[in-house]
Amino acid sequence: MKKSLKRLSTVLMSICLIVLAVCPAFAQVSETAVSCQEDLAALERDIPVITVNGFGASIYKGLSTPSEEDDIQIWGPQSEVIVQAVALYGPQLAVWLATENYDKAADALCKALVPVFEEIACDENGVPNPDTGIKTVNTVEARDAYGFENRYSFTYDWRLDMHTISAQLDEYVKAIMEVTGSDKVAITAMSMGNCVFTTYLYEEYYSNPDYNTDEGHIDAGMFIAGAMNGVPACGETFSGNISVDSTSLMRFLSEKMIGETVLQAVYYALESMYAVGVLEPVMNYANMLTDVLIDKLIDEGMLKTLATVPGFYAMMAPDEYEACCELMFATEENRAKFAGLIEKNDYYHDNVQANNVAIIQKMLDDGINVGIFAEYGYTMAPVTPENDRLSDTVITTAEESFGATCSEVDGTLGEDYVQAVECPCGLNHVSADLQIDASTCAFPDITWFGKYMNHTDSRDLLKNLVDLIMYGDEQVTIATYTEYPQFLTNTGTELIPLTEDNAVQPQPFEQLTLVSRITAFIKQIISVITALVGTFK
Numbered sequence: 001m002k003k004s005l006k007r008l009s010t011v012l013m014s015i016c017l018i019v020l021a022v023c024p025a026f027a028q029v030s031e032t033a034v035s036c037q038e039d040l041a042a043l044e045r046d047i048p049v050i051t052v053n054g055f056g057a058s059i060y061k062g063l064s065t066p067s068e069e070d071d072i073q074i075w076g077p078q079s080e081v082i083v084q085a086v087a088l089y090g091p092q093l094a095v096w097l098a099t100e101n102y103d104k105a106a107d108a109l110c111k112a113l114v115p116v117f118e119e120i121a122c123d124e125n126g127v128p129n130p131d132t133g134i135k136t137v138n139t140v141e142a143r144d145a146y147g148f149e150n151r152y153s154f155t156y157d158w159r160l161d162m163h164t165i166s167a168q169l170d171e172y173v174k175a176i177m178e179v180t181g182s183d184k185v186a187i188t189a190m191s192m193g194n195c196v197f198t199t200y201l202y203e204e205y206y207s208n209p210d211y212n213t214d215e216g217h218i219d220a221g222m223f224i225a226g227a228m229n230g231v232p233a234c235g236e237t238f239s240g241n242i243s244v245d246s247t248s249l250m251r252f253l254s255e256k257m258i259g260e261t262v263l264q265a266v267y268y269a270l271e272s273m274y275a276v277g278v279l280e281p282v283m284n285y286a287n288m289l290t291d292v293l294i295d296k297l298i299d300e301g302m303l304k305t306l307a308t309v310p311g312f313y314a315m316m317a318p319d320e321y322e323a324c325c326e327l328m329f330a331t332e333e334n335r336a337k338f339a340g341l342i343e344k345n346d347y348y349h350d351n352v353q354a355n356n357v358a359i360i361q362k363m364l365d366d367g368i369n370v371g372i373f374a375e376y377g378y379t380m381a382p383v384t385p386e387n388d389r390l391s392d393t394v395i396t397t398a399e400e401s402f403g404a405t406c407s408e409v410d411g412t413l414g415e416d417y418v419q420a421v422e423c424p425c426g427l428n429h430v431s432a433d434l435q436i437d438a439s440t441c442a443f444p445d446i447t448w449f450g451k452y453m454n455h456t457d458s459r460d461l462l463k464n465l466v467d468l469i470m471y472g473d474e475q476v477t478i479a480t481y482t483e484y485p486q487f488l489t490n491t492g493t494e495l496i497p498l499t500e501d502n503a504v505q506p507q508p509f510e511q512l513t514l515v516s517r518i519t520a521f522i523k524q525i526i527s528v529i530t531a532l533v534g535t536f537k
């Protein structure tokens with residue numbers, strides 16, 4: 001009797017296992033989505049949320065003296081420094097270019113650029129001048145309420161190597177836990193902050209033998225518009241893969257300038273030049289110049305300024321980093337001179353970036369709530385080849401999302417497109433506007449996309465989604481809530497589900513230019529007149 005019961009239960013268990021294996025939908029994202037309102041109202045926001053900010057905090061010099069009066073901002077570059085450089089070297093540069101004396105032109109360009117950027121430079125070991133740094137003080141205080149809206153914000157000197165910033169983040173996390181008395185934190189990261197956050201996870205969690213998974217302090221993590229898989233506008237330009245073409249430039253400018261009273265007029269003037277092909281020779285000339293000037297620019301310009309900054313190297317995809325190193329440190333001499341810098345960059349790429357996916361997988365396996373949020377709907381900066389990639393103006397959507405298949409920025413994957421990977425969840429991972437197939441993402445069921453989310457927009461629109469993911473009792477997926485399916489669109493005031501009804505079909509840029517619009521308008525008038533003539537005949 002006992003034996004047959006045992007056999008019966010074994011059979012039942014086997015059936016369950018087979019069902020789970022054959023229909024993995026039951027195992028993962030099986031529940032039908034419900035409204036989040038009830039859960040949102042019931043959320044206990046009992047753990048502090050810390051946000052690791054992105055690139056670009058202002059850098060000052062004069063910090064080694066106690067007086068603030070001698071502090072001067074050296075990043076972002078000050079306009080008077082740029083104006084001065086242009087006034088000093090601009091005329092020389094123009095003469096050398098006009099006389100096709102490119103060697104001298106490169107000299108003049110370096111002389112103009114170096115003063116603008118040299119003060120933020122690091123030494124051969126990637127260490128900034130100790131007289132320089134940020135002045136932001138990261139707040140450490142108890143708060144009445146937690147949650148994304150009341151998040152603690154961690155700002156850092158973005159020039160530093162990721163290991164050093166990660167150690168600073170560790171100190172900050174400990175300070176917040178101390179002051180709040182909380183034994184757990186939730187961490188969200190924006191943009192470059194994701195390089196810092198993944199390094200922190202690698203060092204304090206993933207490769208830390210002392211981290212106790214059951215009692216560990218990392219309760220949840222969210223990767224927002226992340227730079228952890230590379231930023232082509234950084235990685236490709238640093239690897240010399242620079243290219244401008246008139247269509248990309250105009251598409252980019254149209255997003256920035258249309259709607260701005262004065263700029264719009266400038267834009268249309270440029271667009272007419274574009275339409276008649278005047279811009280093309282200018283672009284070709286710019287590309288030619290890049291090619292002939294780049295070698296000199298590296299040694300005399302880049303390696304005295306921006307290319308000494310570890311922070312930039314962290315924002316490169318693996319292949320971009322490799323190409324960049326080949327270009328920057330081409331000679332044995334440079335490799336030896338910058339060995340300390342290279343070692344720091346290698347550490348990040350070989351350990352942290354190479355394990356990004358494994359780190360997140362371990363978090364999920366350990367029951368740590370995770371969310372990934374990627375943004376799209378915009379053209380990237382028109383400085384690299386393949387500028388038709390989908391982006392949030394700064395970082396490409398494919399990189400932010402750990403591998404989504406994306407259409408061109410003004411195209412679609414096609415009417416008949418079928419998702420590339422059949423996901424165990426059984427759901428369709430193709431966006432209603434046919435621009436994104438999320439089935440190729442490393443984590444398709446916990447990756448959300450926000451259309452018309454600009455990289456520099458405030459992320460406050462995400463607060464409910466972030467809180468639901470961070471504080472949920474169970475891992476929230478794209479199938480959990482009706483308000484938060486995989487694809488969302490920004491109306492300007494809120495994020496709503498992207499549906500077939502509100503999905504604007506993208507149009508190729510060429511069809512949107514003024515000339516083509518005028519042509520279309522004239523055609524329309526002709527057809528109206530023809531129709532009228534027909535009526536009165």
Ligand SMILES: [Zn+2]
Pocket residue numbers: 423424425426427429444445
């Ligand atoms: Zn799925």
